[in-house]
Amino acid sequence: MSAPVSIDGAEFARQGECLEGAAPLSALARLQDLLTDTDGTVAYRLAGTVRRDGKPSIDVSVAGVLRVLCQRCLQPVELDIEGSRKLVFVPGSTLGDFDDEEEDTDYLPSEDRISPLELVVDELLLAMPISPRHPEDACPVSLPLVVGAASSGQSLN
Ligand SMILES: [Zn+2]
Numbered sequence: 001m002s003a004p005v006s007i008d009g010a011e012f013a014r015q016g017e018c019l020e021g022a023a024p025l026s027a028l029a030r031l032q033d034l035l036t037d038t039d040g041t042v043a044y045r046l047a048g049t050v051r052r053d054g055k056p057s058i059d060v061s062v063a064g065v066l067r068v069l070c071q072r073c074l075q076p077v078e079l080d081i082e083g084s085r086k087l088v089f090v091p092g093s094t095l096g097d098f099d100d101e102e103e104d105t106d107y108l109p110s111e112d113r114i115s116p117l118e119l120v121v122d123e124l125l126l127a128m129p130i131s132p133r134h135p136e137d138a139c140p141v142s143l144p145l146v147v148g149a150a151s152s153g154q155s156l157n
Contacts, residue, residue, distance in 0.1 A: 002021070003021060005115060009112070010056045016049060020043070023117055028121050030125075037076075044062045044123075047059045055088050059084065060119050067079070072133045073139035075141055077134045081127045086104060087107075088106070091111070092109030092110070
């Protein structure tokens, strides 16, 4: 099932709608520069609800495996990414009253349409480590030594 390009988020939430599926990594344009390949998919779920305070809200969750460059050895490393976030819709004119103090909660203007796949990408980027690496001592190739620190003529084997 492919996601609609855009939805009326506040209405989606009020109706209690739910959208879930698997987005091919190759369809997530903003991720392309980060990935070493685009095989595979990311599972996503958008679940609309109305909060106890009456505000329409969407729970966004994503999960998938991304392959990016390890920042230590520059070889591909698989990242198991999971993320979730609540989107809360309020009239745009009141947006300034909400300073996102709740953790993992974003306030959006209820007038704006939202793009499910863009939300998925946002969530993946937020859940991704700033400096992705293999686990300690698990890089598949020997690490380049700090330039200038290597002594010549000594084998590392
Ligand atoms: Zn590595």
